[in-house]
Amino acid sequence: MRAHANDLRAExxxxxxxxxxxxxxxxxxxxxxDAFVHQAVQDWHGCSLRPAARVLMEFAERVTLAPAACVxxxxxxxxxxxxxxxxxxxxxxxxxxxxxxxxIADALGVEPEDGLPHWGAGDSVSESATR
Amino acid sequence: xxxxxxxxxDEAQGPLKQLFDAALLRxxxxxxxxxxxxxxxxxxxxxxxxxxAVMIGPSELSRxxxxxxxxxxxxxxxxxx
Numbered sequence: 177m178r179a180h181a182n183d184l185r186a187e188x189x190x191x192x193x194x195x196x197x198x199x200x201x202x203x204x205x206x207x208x209x210d211a212f213v214h215q216a217v218q219d220w221h222g223c224s225l226r227p228a229a230r231v232l233m234e235f236a237e238r239v240t241l242a243p244a245a246c247v248x249x250x251x252x253x254x255x256x257x258x259x260x261x262x263x264x265x266x267x268x269x270x271x272x273x274x275x276x277x278x279x280i281a282d283a284l285g286v287e288p289e290d291g292l293p294h295w296g297a298g299d300s301v302s303e304s305a306t307r
Numbered sequence: 308x309x310x311x312x313x314x315x316x317d318e319a320q321g322p323l324k325q326l327f328d329a330a331l332l333r334x335x336x337x338x339x340x341x342x343x344x345x346x347x348x349x350x351x352x353x354x355x356x357x358x359x360a361v362m363i364g365p366s367e368l369s370r371x372x373x374x375x376x377x378x379x380x381x382x383x384x385x386x387x388x
Binding site: 178179180181183184186187188190191192194195213216217220229232233236237240241259260262263266267269270271273274275277278279280281282284285286287288289 | 308309310311336338339340343344354357358361362366367368369370371372373374375376377378379380381382383384386387388
């Protein structure tokens with residue numbers, strides 16, 4: 177989680193429009209980008225997401241929690257939100273890859289990386305990173 | 308330390324050494340999730356290739372969207388790594 181959150185923080189400013197608001201004119205401030213990642217780690221449901229991004233994240237949650245319960249209507253739902261079949265395929269690959277690598281980490285006792293910021297708690301990255 | 312044996316950087320040879328060297332160039336360190344797979348370099352190599360194709364390769368999905376998907380999945384799984 178922490179390693180992935182760090183990767184998200186590295187990308188969120190440049191791709192802000194793709195996740196938060198297509199119509200936004202300006203890049204987020206560093207504080208806004210930090211706050212977004214904190215919220216995503218704490219509870220992503222509370223993030224301000226553009227509707228198409230939210231539908232994609234709900235798909236990720238569903239595939240992770242109840243893969244055998246997925247139905248064709250889930251894909252129709254993603255298409256209605258504007259996603260192409262190629263994008264839906266790529267999302268399924270990302271979701272499946274992280275379910276795989278999460279299990280490697282949990283099954284084999286992989287330890288968190290030293291020195292990475294702590295996302296999802298506290299008011300600022302630098303403060304929590306010194307804990 | 309992980310719960311299985313892993314190979315320290317100074318003992319890595321051949322294909323594993325190449326993978327560790329590439330990880331150092333890429334990330335400045337050998338991440339624990341990479342090192343834990345050090346007992347089977349071909350699998351490690353294939354996994355890194357899949358990661359790069361899925362997460363960094365060409366896609367309609369932005370890099371941030373893919374990283375947010377990673378966070379959502381890891382959080383849903385309760386995976387702390």
